Amino acid sequence: MKTITKRILLLVAVACIFLAVVALLMFSMLTNANEYALKSVNKHIYDSNILTNAGDIVDVNGKVMATTSDGERIYNESSSIRTSLLHIIGDDKGFISGGIQDTFSSELSGYSILYGINRESSNTLNLTLDADLCAYAYEQLKPYKGTIAVCNYKTGELVCIATSPSYDMYNKPSDIDTNEKYDGVYINRFYGGLYTPGSVLKVVTAMSAVENISDIYTRTFKCEGSYTLSDGGKIVCNDTHGTISFEQALNRSCNVAFAMIAVELGEEKLNAAFSAAGLDKSHTTSDRIRSYAGSFGANAESSVTDIGWSGVGQSTTLVNPYAFLTYMCAIANGGVCNEPYFISSVTNADGKYVYRTKAVDSGINISSTTASTLKAMLRSTVSNYYGDYRFGNLTICGKTGTAERDNEKPHAWFAGFSADEEFPYAVVAVLENSGNGLTYAGTAASNVLQKLYKTVN
Ligand SMILES: [Zn+2]
Helix, strand or coil, X not given: CHHHHHHHHHHHHHHHHHHHHHHHHHHHHHHCHHHHHHCCCCCCCEECCEECCCCXXXXXXXXXXXXXXXXXXXXXXXXXXXXHCHHHHCCCCCCCCCCHHHHCHHHHCCCECCCECCXXXXXXXXXXXXXXXXXXXXXXXXXXXXEEEEEECCCCEEEEEEEECCCCHHHCCCCCCCCHHHCCCCCCHHHHCCECCHHHHHXXXXXXXXXXXXXXXXXXXXXXXXXXXXXXXXXXXXXXXXXXXXXXXXXXXXXXXXXXXHHHHHHHHHHHHHHHCCCCCCCECCCCCECCCCECCCCCCCCHHHHHHHHCCCCCCEECHHHHHHXXXXXXXXXXXXXXXXXXXXXXXXXXXXXXXXCCECCXXXXXXXXXXXXXHXXXXXXXXXXHHHHCCCCEEEEEEEEEECCEEEEEEEEEEECXXXXXXXXXXXXXXXXXXXXXXXXHHHHHHHHHHHHHC
């Protein structure tokens, strides 16, 4: 009798342990379900690390960027579209980090916690990007490295992103790792680039002046081509501008006037403006991408000369193109804006939403008065100085930058937006080591905006 009781107790104990282990395993499976199903060793989706069950990725016009057929991932038939969207879509070999078929693989594969992976019908990921415009923008960057992006400043929808260099994943260059023209080829420079801004940064210095120097509009500045600061350092201008107003100083991008303004403001107020413009932070987008944080070139230890050069966008100041485009969107949109994004939704075979993007506030909060003042100054910079004819007579507000580099050609910048409420788009363009801001970045940005204008009208 004793032996039988012992055996029963032992069986109960073993059964209890077994049930506990099963319960633990089930809990772990449910809470880590995505991970279990999407581990690249899981042959249901990945075959030798190649996506084999992901759904379609389509652009704003329904053009298919990537699809799956007979277990094989197939990309758009156009080499120029494949090349220009490589960093957005990602490749199936894992060279490009942050591509959406990786970061949205769970949504794309139609994975469900209840039913697992749906092999019959996977989901469709819908972009706000116009693939043809991306391909056109990529052409405008050639032969330089750099980036161009265009965003609807009312909504935050990006219609165009291009980053150079890139490559066609179906014809990957054999010298990609040795030829310097492919330096940084795996980086999406729109999010991951950090550049000396040059004179586009004068918009930030102007913003601080508007908010901190009450008589700035009645001041005049005398530019004799260069200016010696109190510590003996010298600021050199791009021209001899003579006696000019604050607005004329921005129009003509006078380094002397802006260095004087920067020194008067001091590094603390300049850093505050840089921060208010969202340029010192890493932005987290709804597309699951983080932009690189920029940095202002002057701090409490800086010399007067460093503050002067930082205020005109030189010194060690670094700016990220995504962040600067967001800043332009905020100025265009009355002082606030959403974080730019390019994924609008994921839908299932029935057209129902599996995922829908919620606009995220950028955190930029400039007063509407300051925003409209800056808007007017950027408008006069184009209409009085660059010439509207350069922008196909669109109503453009903007600022160029020609960021000087030691022993290299300058980085050309253009940042701006259309003042037309019916065409609410902001643009940023950076062409590395190309030359003059207006000539290179201004032309590239103008071409892309004009192409977009023809598309939407
Ligand atoms: Zn000057």
